[in-house]
Amino acid sequence: MAQEDIFKKLVAHCKEYGYVFQSSEIYDGLGAVYDYGQNGVELKNNIKKYWWDSMVLLHENVVGLDSAIFMHPTIWKASGHVDAFNDPLIDNKDSKKRYRADVLIEEALAKIEAKMDKEVAKAKKRFGDAFDEQQFRETNPRVLANQEKWDALHKRFADALNDNNLEELKQIIIDQGVACPISGSKNWTDVRQFNLMFSTEMGSTAEGASTIYLRPETAQGIFVNYLNVQKTGRMKLPFGIAQIGKAFRNEIVARQFIFRMREFEQMEMQFFVKPGTELDWFEKWKETRMKWHRALGFGDENYRFHQHEKLAHYANAAVDVEYKFPFGFKEVEGIHSRTDFDLSQHQEYSGKKIQYFDPEENRSYVPFVVETSIGVDRMFLQIMAASYCEEEVENNGKVDTRVVLKLPVPLAPIKLAVMPLVKKDGLPEIAREIIDGLKFDFNCQYDEKDSIGKRYRRQDAIGTPFCVTVDHQTKDDNTITIRHRDSMEQERIPIDALRSMISEKVSFKGLFEK
Ligand code: ATP
Numbered sequence: 159m160a161q162e163d164i165f166k167k168l169v170a171h172c173k174e175y176g177y178v179f180q181s182s183e184i185y186d187g188l189g190a191v192y193d194y195g196q197n198g199v200e201l202k203n204n205i206k207k208y209w210w211d212s213m214v215l216l217h218e219n220v221v222g223l224d225s226a227i228f229m230h231p232t233i234w235k236a237s238g239h240v241d242a243f244n245d246p247l248i249d250n251k252d253s254k255k256r257y258r259a260d261v262l263i264e265e266a267l268a269k270i271e272a273k274m275d276k277e278v279a280k281a282k283k284r285f286g287d288a289f290d291e292q293q294f295r296e297t298n299p300r301v302l303a304n305q306e307k308w309d310a311l312h313k314r315f316a317d318a319l320n321d322n323n324l325e326e327l328k329q330i331i332i333d334q335g336v337a338c339p340i341s342g343s344k345n346w347t348d349v350r351q352f353n354l355m356f357s358t359e360m361g362s363t364a365e366g367a368s369t370i371y372l373r374p375e376t377a378q379g380i381f382v383n384y385l386n387v388q389k390t391g392r393m394k395l396p397f398g399i400a401q402i403g404k405a406f407r408n409e410i411v412a413r414q415f416i417f418r419m420r421e422f423e424q425m426e427m428q429f430f431v432k433p434g435t436e437l438d439w440f441e442k443w444k445e446t447r448m449k450w451h452r453a454l455g456f457g458d459e460n461y462r463f464h465q466h467e468k469l470a471h472y473a474n475a476a477v478d479v480e481y482k483f484p485f486g487f488k489e490v491e492g493i494h495s496r497t498d499f500d501l502s503q504h505q506e507y508s509g510k511k512i513q514y515f516d517p518e519e520n521r522s523y524v525p526f527v528v529e530t531s532i533g534v535d536r537m538f539l540q541i542m543a544a545s546y547c548e549e550e551v552e553n554n555g556k557v558d559t560r561v562v563l564k565l566p567v568p569l570a571p572i573k574l575a576v577m578p579l580v581k582k583d584g585l586p587e588i589a590r591e592i593i594d595g596l597k598f599d600f601n602c603q604y605d606e607k608d609s610i611g612k613r614y615r616r617q618d619a620i621g622t623p624f625c626v627t628v629d630h631q632t633k634d635d636n637t638i639t640i641r642h643r644d645s646m647e648q649e650r651i652p653i654d655a656l657r658s659m660i661s662e663k664v665s666f667k668g669l670f671e672k
Pocket of ligand 1: 375407409416417418419420422423424489490491492531532533534535536537
């Protein structure tokens with residue numbers, strides 16, 4: 159199936175099974191804003207727990223914070239967001255659709271990359287086991303010609319971004335022959351900068367209202383609390399502050415479901431270090447974060463690091479963790495070495511000394527910062543994309559398709575569905591008793607409607623890893639059938655054995671030990 163079709167199916171699946179709904183749907187929706195349904199909210203909470211525990215519980219020197227969304231407007235002046243939090247936009251004059259100029263060029267780069275990958279895949283098929291991919295990439299003339307094209311375009315793009323050269327960005331789009339996917343035309347406006355922050359008014363007009371911003375990142379709430387946490391927590395460098403919270407960006411293009419939203423949630427950690435040690439810490443956090451992603455078991459080959467074409471105004475090193483989505487490798491998380499830029503700026507704009515007294519060196523300095531920043535929603539989409547499977551299975555001698563969400567067990571919204579075989583003979587009561595015994599430990603669901611086969615399929619589609627069936631034999635010997643989502647295998651076990659069988663598999667510990 160084409161990757162685009164898979165993505166469409168995934169979006170439909172998210173709606174059908176209570177994962178993600180368009181916001182304000184009955185009013186025809188609001189662009190790039192989404193709501194999470196009964197299963198979505200559980201998955202989202204589990205993702206946040208996986209991140210929070212890995213940061214705060216597992217690192218003695220990382221503590222949490224929950225700062226407000228509204229902050230003093232000068233913070234955004236100091237951080238550079240008022241002046242520089244821009245994206246380059248371009249409009250197609252025929253379709254009147256708006257695009258990010260940098261994204262159009264990144265797509266042109268990805269197309270060249272796809273051509274090279276296609277050559278490699280063809281050769282791999284032809285040569286079989288004897289195939290040496292590296293050698294092929296280094297010697298095949300078609301791959302080399304495309305690599306040269308890619309390098310030249312990439313350099314031109316990086317230079318244009320670094321020089322803030324909007325005319326050159328437009329020229330690249332024209333030279334690459336980029337056409338609008340809606341109108342098919344190459345009739346483009348000039349490229350302009352667009353500030354992504356939402357603003358609103360605080361206070362009544364009588365008092366003199368002031369413009370404030372909805373935060374476009376949670377990080378600044380951490381920076382302005384650095385002194386509070388360091389002093390009250392008696393924190394010694396190096397130490398980190400982690401926060402999960404909403405962020406808002408008036409994104410130019412909003413056509414990729416929850417990949418790019420105008421209201422979204424971030425999980426950010428700012429790690430304060432001694433100046434000069436930041437690049438070592440940058441490497442350490444890169445490794446730690448990649449391990450966290452890979453522990454989910456979606457295949458190491460589907461993740462990669464991507465160096466930024468342009469460093470943000472505050473950074474001296476930056477990489478993205480990218481995942482291979484159905485629409486190509488895309489950023490899930492950013493890891494940035496932010497130098498002492500933010501704390502120094504806040505020191506200057508607030509007039510307060512924001513420093514650390516280093517007892518070993520007997521001097522004060524502004525700490526440097528390494529940041530890890532990941533979007534909850536983007537991680538959600540990554541997990542859904544990686545988990546969604548359509549499998550051919552045999553059903554009474556016929557081939558049937560089952561849709562199954564192979565979610566990592568600790569992240570699944572419902573861990574255990576308990577089903578009486580029939581709605582009588584005391585079986586529902588036993589099923590309820592089983593749930594009552596386990597509901598404080600796992601998220602359980604009672605399910606008695608339709609045939610057992612249909613119920614299994616429904617739970618597969620939600621991603622429930624375990625289904626328990628209570629039948630007449632249960633009344634005699636206190637055993638139930640447990641069915642495993644991925645293998646569809648069933649085994650008969652005593653009710654008493656359920657808890658220990660499931661506990662280990664649903665615990666986050668298994669992921670952390672990977
Ligand atoms: P992009 O280049 O895709 O716009 P970015 O580099 O501006 O993203 P960061 O500012 O580094 O993103 O934000 C950190 C993380 O927050 C991203 O890796 C992503 O997971 C998430 N994120 C950023 N913008 C959005 C958005 N509009 N919708 C959903 N998640 C987002």
